[in-house]
Every structure is written in structure tokens, then in C-alpha cells.
Amino acid sequence: xxxxxxxxxxxxxxxxxxxxxxxxxxxxxxxxxxxxxxxxxxxxxxxxxxxxxxxxxxxxxxxxxxxxxxxxxxxxxxxxxxxxxxxxxxxxxxxxxxxxxxxxxxxxxxxxxxxxxxxxxxxxxxxxxxxxxxxxxxxxxxxxxxxxxxxxxxxxxxxxxxxxxxxxxxxxxxxxxxxxxxxxxxxxxxxxxxxxxxxxxxxxxxxxxxxxxxxxxxxxxxxxxxxxxxxxxxxxxxxxxxxxxxxxxxxxxxxxxxxxxxxxxxxxxxxxxxxxxxxxxxxxxxxxxxxxxxxxxxxxxxxxxxxxxxxxxxxxxxxxxxxxxxxxxxxx
Amino acid sequence: xxxxxxxxxxxxxxxxxxxxxxxxxxxxxxxxxxxxxxxxxxxxxxxxxxxxxxxxxxxxxxxxxxxxxxxxxxxxxxxxxxxxxxxxxxxxxxxxxxxxxxxxxxxxxxxxxxxxxxxxxxxxxxxxxxxxxxxxxxxxxxxxxxxxxxxxxxxxxxxxxxxxxxxxxxxxxxxxxxxxxxxxxxxxxxxxxxxxxxxxxxxxxxxxxxxxxxxxxxxxxxxxxxxxxxxxxxxxxxxxxxxxxxxxxxxxxxxxxxxxxxxxxxxxxxxxxxxxxxxxxxxxxxxxxxxxxxxxxxxxxxxxxxxxxxxxxxxxxxxxxxxxxxxxxxxx
DNA sequence: TTGTACGCGTTATCAT
DNA sequence: ATGATAACGCGTACAA
Numbered sequence: 001x002x003x004x005x006x007x008x009x010x011x012x013x014x015x016x017x018x019x020x021x022x023x024x025x026x027x028x029x030x031x032x033x034x035x036x037x038x039x040x041x042x043x044x045x046x047x048x049x050x051x052x053x054x055x056x057x058x059x060x061x062x063x064x065x066x067x068x069x070x071x072x073x074x075x076x077x078x079x080x081x082x083x084x085x086x087x088x089x090x091x092x093x094x095x096x097x098x099x100x101x102x103x104x105x106x107x108x109x110x111x112x113x114x115x116x117x118x119x120x121x122x123x124x125x126x127x128x129x130x131x132x133x134x135x136x137x138x139x140x141x142x143x144x145x146x147x148x149x150x151x152x153x154x155x156x157x158x159x160x161x162x163x164x165x166x167x168x169x170x171x172x173x174x175x176x177x178x179x180x181x182x183x184x185x186x187x188x189x190x191x192x193x194x195x196x197x198x199x200x201x202x203x204x205x206x207x208x209x210x211x212x213x214x215x216x217x218x219x220x221x222x223x224x225x226x227x228x229x230x231x232x233x234x235x236x237x238x239x240x241x242x243x244x245x246x247x248x249x250x251x252x253x254x255x256x257x258x259x260x261x262x263x264x265x266x267x268x269x270x271x272x273x274x275x276x277x278x279x280x281x282x283x284x285x286x287x288x289x290x291x292x293x294x295x296x297x298x299x300x301x302x303x304x305x306x307x308x309x310x311x312x313x314x315x316x317x318x319x320x321x322x323x324x325x326x327x328x329x330x331x332x
Numbered sequence: 333x334x335x336x337x338x339x340x341x342x343x344x345x346x347x348x349x350x351x352x353x354x355x356x357x358x359x360x361x362x363x364x365x366x367x368x369x370x371x372x373x374x375x376x377x378x379x380x381x382x383x384x385x386x387x388x389x390x391x392x393x394x395x396x397x398x399x400x401x402x403x404x405x406x407x408x409x410x411x412x413x414x415x416x417x418x419x420x421x422x423x424x425x426x427x428x429x430x431x432x433x434x435x436x437x438x439x440x441x442x443x444x445x446x447x448x449x450x451x452x453x454x455x456x457x458x459x460x461x462x463x464x465x466x467x468x469x470x471x472x473x474x475x476x477x478x479x480x481x482x483x484x485x486x487x488x489x490x491x492x493x494x495x496x497x498x499x500x501x502x503x504x505x506x507x508x509x510x511x512x513x514x515x516x517x518x519x520x521x522x523x524x525x526x527x528x529x530x531x532x533x534x535x536x537x538x539x540x541x542x543x544x545x546x547x548x549x550x551x552x553x554x555x556x557x558x559x560x561x562x563x564x565x566x567x568x569x570x571x572x573x574x575x576x577x578x579x580x581x582x583x584x585x586x587x588x589x590x591x592x593x594x595x596x597x598x599x600x601x602x603x604x605x606x607x608x609x610x611x612x613x614x615x616x617x618x619x620x621x622x623x624x625x626x627x628x629x630x631x632x633x634x635x636x637x638x639x640x641x642x643x644x645x646x647x648x649x650x651x652x653x654x655x656x657x658x659x660x661x662x663x664x
Numbered sequence: 665t666t667g668t669a670c671g672c673g674t675t676a677t678c679a680t
Numbered sequence: 681a682t683g684a685t686a687a688c689g690c691g692t693a694c695a696a
Contacts, residue, residue: 001450001477003689014667021689030665047476049451053394054689056385058671064431076612081412085403090436097452099396100432102420118333119381119673120429144379145333225616251616258618261593280408281613284557284583286590303621335673346683351675362681386673389688453688668695673688680683 003045010042013033013217022048031138035326064121065091065307066099068112070128073188077250077279079286079296083151086300087125096122106133117146123307127151127300129221140276147310153194155270155318160311162318163303170323171198174246174274179206181331182274183244189215189256191223191248195276199246213240223248236263243271244331251274254285257330261286273330289330295321334378342374342556354380388550395643396453397423399638400444402460409611411628419457422566426640428454438465449478455471455639459631460481461553479556479642485526487650491644494650495635497626502655503530504537506578506606506624511538513663515576515604519546521563521588523555523580527608545572555580560587568595576663582607587618589662592642593618605662620660627653644646 004022013035020026021039042048043231046289070307071080084100103109116124123146126138130152142148142160155162155199172196176188179202183209185234186208196215203210216231227249228247232255235242247253253275257267269271275282278293298321309316336354345367352358353371374380388394399419401554403412411420411451416432431453435441458470462484474480474492487494491498503526510518510599511534517538520531528547535542548563560579564587567574579585586609589599599605599619610625629651641648 004691005689016668016691017666018691019689020666025691031665032627035665051389051451051689053385053388053451054672055691057383057389057674057688058690058692060672064429067432071413076408077411078408081403084432085434086417088432092433097396098432099401100416100420101424101428102417117379117381119383119385143687215445219664254613254616258616261618278350279613281586281611284586286593286618336675337673347673348675348684349682351673352682355675357675364681369682386688387675388675389672389690392674534675652693666696668693670692670694672690675688676686678683678685680681 002048003044003050003051004048006046007039007042007048008045011038013039018043033160033237042225062120062122063095064099065095065304066101066116066121066124068101068109068116068126070109070122070131071102072104072129077277079277079294082296083127083300086137086297086302087304088300090304090308096308097241106131106227107243109134110137112124116141116247121146123147123149123309123311125149125151125278130156141269147307149307149310149316151299151303161306161316163299163306164318164320165299166320166323167192167194168198168201170276170292171195171246171292172202172304173198173323173325175199175202176205177290177325177327178246178272178331179208179243179267181272184208185214185242186246187216187231187235187240187242188246189216189218189227189248189252191218191220191227195248210249213238214242218248218252223252225251225255225258228252228257229259232256232259232263245271245273246261247273250277250279250282250289250291253289253330254281257286257289267330268332272332278324278326282326282328285330287330290328290331291326293324293326295324297304333383334375334380335383336380338378339371339374339380343370343440345371350375378533393643394452394454395427396429397636398432398433398448398453398456400435400441400448400456402436402441402463403434404436404461406642408613409609411626414460415546415632418629418634419564419636420632422633423642428640438463441466441570442469445473448473449476453478455479455481455643457481457483457635457639459635462488466499480637481639481642481648483631483635493638493648495631496650496652497631497639498652498655499524499526500530500533502608502624502626503527503578504534505530505655505657506536506561506608507534507624509542509657510576510578510606510663513600516540517543517546517574518576518578519548519563519567519572519574520578521548521550521559521580523550523552523559527580545570546574550580550584555584557583557587557590560584560589561591564588564591564595574652577605579605579607581624582609582611582614582621583619585623585662586613589621590616593663599662600664604664610656610658614658614660617662619662620658622663623658624657625656625658625661627656
């Protein structure tokens with residue numbers, strides 16, 4: 001690859017002159033039109049490109065932002081694609097390069113953390129499923145002075161800015177929606193305490209009686225369609241009547257929908273359904289599935305903006321995105 | 333961030349000594365145990381990390397591999413996640429950093445190409461939906477000497493190594509599978525000529541008559557569930573009998589499945605169904621959907637291996653991955 | 665209008 | 681056993 005020196009030698013001028021011309025930073029000095037033209041021509045001809053590492057070394061900025069994503073248990077939800085799209089768009093816009101790393105195990109995360117420092121990148125976004133074991137390492141990275149933003153529901157550690165999401169509000173929104181459409185006997189698949197709270201809040205606000213029999217306790221960390229199927233089976237077996245179901249993922253909701261159809265129920269006529277995540281397949285479920293989006297596009301974008309603010313030395317506070325309701329036929 | 337010099341000054345030793353100790357490359361010379369211990373201790377204490385840009389500048393290698401992905405029209409298929417997982421795993425394994433960029437429009441791609449050169453990265457993988465307009469730029473990148481590997485079905489331009497996929501073989505595999513399960517009147521949604529060929533090859537090989545009435549011509553570049561629904565509607569409207577349907581995506585297959593159920597048909601009893609992509613939602617479709625995977629995990633991994641081979645100066649040839657059949661209940 | 669000198673952090677080579 | 685020097689490519693302060 002051609003360097004400034006190659007151009008300078010070819011034209012018998014100094015490297016600094018070439019640098020000035022090509023970087024467009026002439027300072028106080030003037031340059032002859034002829035020299036400019038020559039330099040531009042030869043640069044073009046030699047296919048000159050700045051060496052990013054040299055610039056980084058000099059400026060102390062790599063223009064690289066790391067993105068570490070825990071990608072377990074999110075297959076098919078489209079969450080990761082959405083997140084990456086958001087992060088990537090903002091990075092591009094700010095001329096920052098995006099260094100992507102996935103991890104599953106804690107060990108993989110620890111290994112990544114070792115390479116996460118000012119000698120490698122300017123800032124870091126960490127997102128995905130939270131595990132308490134990660135906190136120590138996140139604190140270490142933050143403590144070492146690397147701009148760091150997390151993407152968890154709630155802030156992990158006080159000084160680390162986070163782009164959060166109110167799961168209670170999301171679940172409340174979903175439940176309120178089914179109520180507004182006429183459901184009165186609302187069932188719920190319980191995975192997450194916050195979401196359970198939101199469900200109860202919506203019931204209370206609407207003056208509906210809470211019935212513990214309508215809550216199906218899912219296996220921990222299991223948001224698969226199996227939970228939806230099992231929930232429906234259990235309700236039917238126990239003779240629990242319900243005309244609405246607030247699931248904890250679109251997979252659960254689709255599982256429930258399938259089971260309902262198998263048992264001869266209709267959606268939404270007999271049971272109104274809503275999921276969470278607004279996965280792409282909501283559109284083409286047996287009955288298009290209503291859902292609440294966690295807006296990972298906006299979350300990704302916000303996290304990148306935040307980390308860039310940190311890099312620039314601006315003050316930054318944790319923020320969060322709002323759940324978005326996508327009503328479809330399953331709750332008509 | 334602490335540098336070698338910081339450590340050296342703190343210990344009153346030379347920078348080169350610190351470098352030797354910390355990089356583990358002592359050459360022919362020995363170092364006193366005490367010096368080693370001191371240097372290690374202070375390095376730890378100061379949180380020393382190598383500056384990647386300095387190393388890159390010196391070595392001429394950035395240890396960064398770019399990955400440019402055209403991500404249009406693949407939502408929900410899980411393809412991008414799979415691809416990224418494959419690419420990312422191999423990169424990590426070889427201690428290479430992964431620079432991710434998405435693009436949709438040609439202009440976005442051209443902009444990315446401008447930053448794709450030896451001054452920025454060591455190699456590049458480009459994948460996604462192919463458009464002829466990209467070829468010129470791909471050739472330019474390759475011509476400029478940046479190791480480049482493409483991820484298209486067939487090689488785009490002769491000298492550029494590609495990790496391909498035989499769409500004809502995939503479609504043949506899907507069709508053969510339905511035939512082997514007993515389907516005799518096979519319908520087909522036609523998007524791609526290669527896939528259509530594979531369908532016909534399988535029919536011919538099984539001695540089944542080809543009937544043009546059983547082929548539904550999809551809109552160009554439309555692999556959505558709508559095509560599946562329309563195909564079923566058209567067949568039924570025209571009184572075309574079929575006991576198997578080879579779709580061109582899982583979305584099409586799910587669309588067809590939904591329409592079949594709405595019309596009172598059973599899957600697989602009346603119609604056996606198979607899709608392509610093996611998307612995550614195949615597992616939890618109304619009837620779990622059989623599919624043929626394009627094995628984007630392996631493709632991603634292979635492309636990264638190839639580009640790393642190129643970077644190392646090894647000779648490299650285009651390769652391809654095999655379609656993988658995932659039989660499920662929809663073709664039982 | 666153009667050139668010189670220096671430094672960013674690291675490592676390889678050669679010297680002491 | 682340790683140190684000095686040069687070099688990677690670029691930008692900038694300063695000199696000519």
C-alpha cells in the first residue's frame with residue numbers, strides 16, 4: 001500500500017507537504033495549485049489510503065468501538081440483528097469502526113475483557129443476557145478507564161451507564177392492550193418478576209381480579225415455545241378459563257397459539273394472545289401475533305451514542321428505551 | 333493507559349528490556365529473574381496493555397478482518413446470526429478482530445469499500461444478496477491487493493475466492509426428500525432458476541412427470557410468507573392437485589402451511605411441506621417444518637479461514653458448503 | 665511556498 | 681544481562 005513517502009519521493013517533495021495537502025489541513029501555510037494537483041494525482045494513481053494504525057498511534061484514538069454480545073437463548077427473535085443494526089448505523093455515521101465479539105460462557109467473556117482496553121479500542125458496549133459473574137469484570141474495565149456502556153434491563157453497577165428497558169412497563173403495556181380489546185380473564189406465563197408485576201399492575205388498574213391459577217410458572221431462563229404449549233395444556237387440564245394470554249416471548253406465544261389451535265380454540269375469538277420481542281415471525285404466524293417490541297434498534301443506537309459521548313469526554317447518564325406495542329390479529 | 337516507557341521509567345531500566353520481558357521474546361539474551369519479576373509486577377500494577385495500533389504499525393498487520401454484509405431481505409431467517417457466529421468464532425480463534433459493517437444500498441457499499449484497504453484491515457469478507465453493481469468495486473478491492481473472499485452462491489469474479497452454495501443441489505435435496513416420504517404430485521414455488529432446476533432434476537430422477545401447473549412463479553426477490561399463501565391459493569383455485577410443496581424459504585413454507593390449514597388441509601397428511609434456510613422458527617411452526625439448511629455457520633467459518641489463508645500468503649481456491657436436510661413433522 | 669524535526673508505542677538488531 | 685537505535689506512517693510545530 002502506498003504511503004505518504006511513496007508519493008513524496010515520486011514528486012520530489014517532502015512528506016509533510018503531501019500530508020498537509022492530502023489531509024486538507026494546510027495550517028497557516030499556502031500551497032501552490034500545481035503542487036496540490038500533482039499530489040492529488042499521484043495519490044489517486046498510487047491508490048493512497050491513510051494507515052489507520054499510524055493515525056491511531058499518533059492521535060491516541062483507534063476509532064474502534066467494541067461490541068460484546070452474549071448471544072445465548074435469543075435465536076430467531078431477531079434481537080441480535082436489530083441490536084447490531086442500531087449499533088452499526090450509529091458507528092458508521094460517526095466514522096467509527098465496530099469490533100464485534102460474541103460470547104456464551106463466562107470464560108469467553110473474561111477472555112474478551114482481557115483484550116478490551118485503551119490500547120485496543122476507544123470504547124465498549126456490552127449487552128445480552130446478564131449474569132452476576134460478569135459484574136466484576138465490567139467494573140474492572142470501567143475502572144481501567146475504558147468508556148463502557150451496558151445494555152441490560154437495569155444498570156449493573158452504579159457508575160456504568162446503561163441503556164435499559166422497563167420490563168414491568170412492557171408487560172403492563174401488553175396486558176393493558178389485551179384488556180382494552182375485551183379480555184377479562186387474563187392468563188400469564190411467568191418468567192421474570194418484573195413482567196409478572198406489570199401484569200398484576202395492569203389487572204389492578206383495570207379493576208380485574210387476580211387469580212393465581214391463571215399464572216403459569218415457566219422454567220427459569222426458558223422462553224421457548226414449549227413453555228407456551230405447557231401453559232395452555234396446564235390451564236386446560238386444570239379447567240382454568242382464560243380469554244387472554246400474556247406470554248413472555250413470541251416463541252411462547254406461538255407455542256400457546258399452536259396448542260390452542262390443536263385443541264380447537266380460536267385466536268383471537270376465544271383467546272387473545274400477545275408476545276414480547278416483536279420477532280419477524282410474528283408477521284407470519286398462523287394468526288399474526290401481536291407483540292411488544294423491546295426496540296433493540298433504538299437501544300443499540302443509544303448505546304453507541306452514549307459510548308461515543310463518553311469517548312468525547314462528555315458527561316453521560318443511564319437511559320432507557322420505551323416498549324412499543326405492535327397490535328396484530330392475535331389480539332383483534 | 334500505561335506504556336512500556338512508563339514501566340521502564342518506574343524501574344529505571346530501558347524500554348527494550350521491558351519490551352523483551354513482556355512480549356516473551358528474549359532473543360538470544362538472558363534476563364535476571366529479579367528484573368523479570370519487577371517488570372511483571374509493575375506492568376500488572378499499572379495495568380499495562382499492548383497498544384494494538386503501535387504493533388500494527390510496526391508489523392504491517394492490523395489483525396483486523398472486515399466483514400461487510402448486505403442484510404436486506406433476510407429478517408428472521410437467522411442467516412445473519414449464523415453467518416456472524418461462524419465468522420466470529422474463527423476470527424477469535426485466530427486472534428483476529430472482526431470489523432462488522434452492514435449495508436443495504438449500493439451507495440453504502442461503495443462508501444464501505446472506500447475504507448476497505450490495507451491501511452485499515454488485513455482482509456475482507458463480503459456476503460449477502462448479490463447485485464451486479466457490486467462487482468466492479470469487488471474487483472477494485474481485489475486489484476488493490478486486499479485479501480478478499482466473497483460469500484455468494486457462485487463466484488462473482490474469477491480471481492476472487494468464494495464460499496459458495498449449490499442452490500440446485502439444495503432444491504434437489506428438498507424435493508428428493510418429499511418424494512422419499514411418498515409425495516408424488518410435487519408443487520414448487522419458483523424464485524430462483526437454480527432451485528427450479530433442482531426440483532426438476534429430482535422429479536426426473538424419480539421418474540415423476542413434470543407439470544408446469546404445479547409451479548408457482550413468485551415475485552422477484554420476494555421470499556416472504558405471502559408467496560406461500562398465494563401459491564396455495566392459486567393451486568386450489570386452479571384445481572391443481574398436489575401432495576407436496578417445495579418452497580424457497582421457510583417463510584414461504586410457513587405461509588403455505590397457514591393457508592393450507594385455513595382451507596382445511598392437513599400437513600403432512602394431505603400435503604408434505606419443506607422450506608429452505610432452516611430458520612429457528614421451523615422448530616415451533618404449527619407443524620414443525622422440515623427444511624434444508626444453507627449452513628451459514630460453516631460458510632461463515634470457511635470464509636474467515638480462507639481470508640486468513642490469503643493474508644498468510646497461502647494459495648486459496650473457491651469452495652462451497654453442502655446443503656443439510658433437517659426433516660421434521662411437516663414431511664413425516 | 666516548502667522542508668525539517670520530532671513523537672506516538674512497539675520491536676528487531678546490534679552494541680555494550 | 682541490559683541498553684541504544686532505528687523504523688513503521690502520520691501530523692504538527694517550527695524553520696527556511
